[in-house]
Amino acid sequence: MIAHLAKILGPGHRGALRSYLAWLIGYAVLEGVAMAFLVPVLRAVFDGDTEGALRWLAVLAAAVAVTCVARYQQAMRGFRLALVTLTTLHDRLGDHVVRLPLGWFTSEKVGRLSRSATSGTFMVTNVFAHLLTPVVSGVVTPATVVAAMLVFDWRLGLVLVLLAPLLYATHRWSTTWVGRAEEGRDAADALAGSRVVEFARNQQTLRAFGRGVEGYGPLEDAVERRSAAGGRMLSETMPRLLANGLAVQLAFAALVATGVTLVLDGAIEPVSLVALLALAARFVGPLSEAAGQSGMLRMAGNDLRRLAALFDERPLPEKAEGAEPVALPRPGEIEFEHVTFGYGDGDGDGAAPVLRDVSLRVPAHTMTAVVGASGSGKTTLTRLVMRFFDVGEGAVRVGGTDVRELPTAELMAQLSLVMQDVYLFDDTLEGNIRVGRPTATDEEVREAARLAGVDEIVERLPDGWATGVGEGGASLSGGERQRVSVARAVLKQAPIVLLDEATAALDPENERYVQAALRTLMRTSTLVVIAHKLPTVVAADQILVLDGGRIAERGTHEELLAADGRYTRFWNERRRSRGWRLVPDDGTEAAR
Numbered sequence: 001m002i003a004h005l006a007k008i009l010g011p012g013h014r015g016a017l018r019s020y021l022a023w024l025i026g027y028a029v030l031e032g033v034a035m036a037f038l039v040p041v042l043r044a045v046f047d048g049d050t051e052g053a054l055r056w057l058a059v060l061a062a063a064v065a066v067t068c069v070a071r072y073q074q075a076m077r078g079f080r081l082a083l084v085t086l087t088t089l090h091d092r093l094g095d096h097v098v099r100l101p102l103g104w105f106t107s108e109k110v111g112r113l114s115r116s117a118t119s120g121t122f123m124v125t126n127v128f129a130h131l132l133t134p135v136v137s138g139v140v141t142p143a144t145v146v147a148a149m150l151v152f153d154w155r156l157g158l159v160l161v162l163l164a165p166l167l168y169a170t171h172r173w174s175t176t177w178v179g180r181a182e183e184g185r186d187a188a189d190a191l192a193g194s195r196v197v198e199f200a201r202n203q204q205t206l207r208a209f210g211r212g213v214e215g216y217g218p219l220e221d222a223v224e225r226r227s228a229a230g231g232r233m234l235s236e237t238m239p240r241l242l243a244n245g246l247a248v249q250l251a252f253a254a255l256v257a258t259g260v261t262l263v264l265d266g267a268i269e270p271v272s273l274v275a276l277l278a279l280a281a282r283f284v285g286p287l288s289e290a291a292g293q294s295g296m297l298r299m300a301g302n303d304l305r306r307l308a309a310l311f312d313e314r315p316l317p318e319k320a321e322g323a324e325p326v327a328l329p330r331p332g333e334i335e336f337e338h339v340t341f342g343y344g345d346g347d348g349d350g351a352a353p354v355l356r357d358v359s360l361r362v363p364a365h366t367m368t369a370v371v372g373a374s375g376s377g378k379t380t381l382t383r384l385v386m387r388f389f390d391v392g393e394g395a396v397r398v399g400g401t402d403v404r405e406l407p408t409a410e411l412m413a414q415l416s417l418v419m420q421d422v423y424l425f426d427d428t429l430e431g432n433i434r435v436g437r438p439t440a441t442d443e444e445v446r447e448a449a450r451l452a453g454v455d456e457i458v459e460r461l462p463d464g465w466a467t468g469v470g471e472g473g474a475s476l477s478g479g480e481r482q483r484v485s486v487a488r489a490v491l492k493q494a495p496i497v498l499l500d501e502a503t504a505a506l507d508p509e510n511e512r513y514v515q516a517a518l519r520t521l522m523r524t525s526t527l528v529v530i531a532h533k534l535p536t537v538v539a540a541d542q543i544l545v546l547d548g549g550r551i552a553e554r555g556t557h558e559e560l561l562a563a564d565g566r567y568t569r570f571w572n573e574r575r576r577s578r579g580w581r582l583v584p585d586d587g588t589e590a591a592r
């Protein structure tokens, strides 16, 4: 747990953590020592030795005073660390996750991140503020008391030494159960949480399929599982935690029984036994408190482990911060050299390859259309250009430099994206376009909007440019959202634009705007388009035909038709289906 705390606090606070722990242990030892001085005080009182009693009382008072100082020091250090956690953990977590590969952000991982950022942060502060002190002093103080007991009466001391492993074993047994049950409940919690979000987000689909009222099986299952896990946690852990507390009381009873036997045998003075039992009672106090908190600490331990595991997630290796900016030898160019890539554990050499031995070159200021059947690897190709993942074999170069050599900010400055799942922020239309280049002037924003046909949307909206688009752009149609995304790309003026012509979202009007924006972008940028429209494919300088993760054919439209191969078959199929339509330059639909 301490290792997890150190990782969560970061290297800058390790010294503070060490000092806190040193004071905490010092305080717990001093507490035990102060308790031990009670024995000579009581013995002197029972013996009628007033002077001796006062002398020992003064020693006891001094020990208590030092204990109070140590208690204050460790408590203040604990609160300071709790405060540091509250104020810096989110930043540290944020700084870490922005360096993780984009492919890491699956809904399950994002759910875990959100839970750790909220309940995990609370748990860390709780550990420093409330949990660690009773648990550490619950171990260290009784250990000090045992040492003192051995000095005062080795037989009673020996009883405590023999009982210690039994107490430890009971403690381990009960907290292991708590930990296991908590993990089960946490997994059930996470599942139920993501099912609720899924249920709420997909109301439209659920209702369309008549599942809105009668219930949604996966959610009901998840809620049931969560209740069962919660019930199991209570029924499995409560008796064990009670047993743990009971074991402490039984240990005390065993000590009393041994003491009484020794008195009856005349091996120990009754007065001494009373004094030693007073010390033993102080042995039991911290132990009982520690037993009471141990379940909570174990749960906190799970939270800390999950939080620390987030910091263990490997970021994509990057050049050191502050390094010289890379001078790109061939700005605007993309190159794949014998790239093989499979999704899997995220490092590109996991499961079966999705791209196999792909080599290609997209020269600057040219347009490349990528075509291929669903699942052939088109989107994966663009993800590798953006370095969502690192390739397993080969190299991806942007501007002539391996993307692994480029700091993320520099790589992203080279790229604009217009993808199918366009996300708009809950901001105004203008704010959403400005994301492309926050420093752009109002005129530049309007010009980009005009080119992408967003000004035409603005005229229809009640508050014009100031109209909010809702979370994720919910108040706009799919095609309108894509136009906003195209406007962003036009505004950004990045040397390379990666564009997925989302068929579903484009009606003829949207399509006309996207085609016009493409023509503008072609003048300034290199274009890689996952193409679904005939005009795009025909206009491309190079067409790449992907099949099963390999480049099956490449060339211009005419060259590929002349080759009469896969592309020609694909082309004919597409023309027959509704995927590609002949749309002349004026935008009117000529043929299907």
Ligand SMILES: Nc1ncnc2c1ncn2[C@@H]1O[C@H](COP(=O)(O)OP(=O)(O)OP(=O)(O)O)[C@@H](O)[C@H]1O
Pocket (backbone or CB within 6 Å): 343, 344, 354, 372, 373, 374, 375, 376, 377, 378, 379, 380, 381
């Ligand atoms: N995040 C992911 N994790 C695991 N496998 C994935 C992931 N994304 C895609 N795949 C798999 O990789 C293969 C290629 O997918 P990709 O999305 O690149 O194809 P595509 O040609 O763009 O398909 P479409 O035209 O349907 O969008 C598919 O078999 C897909 O199931």
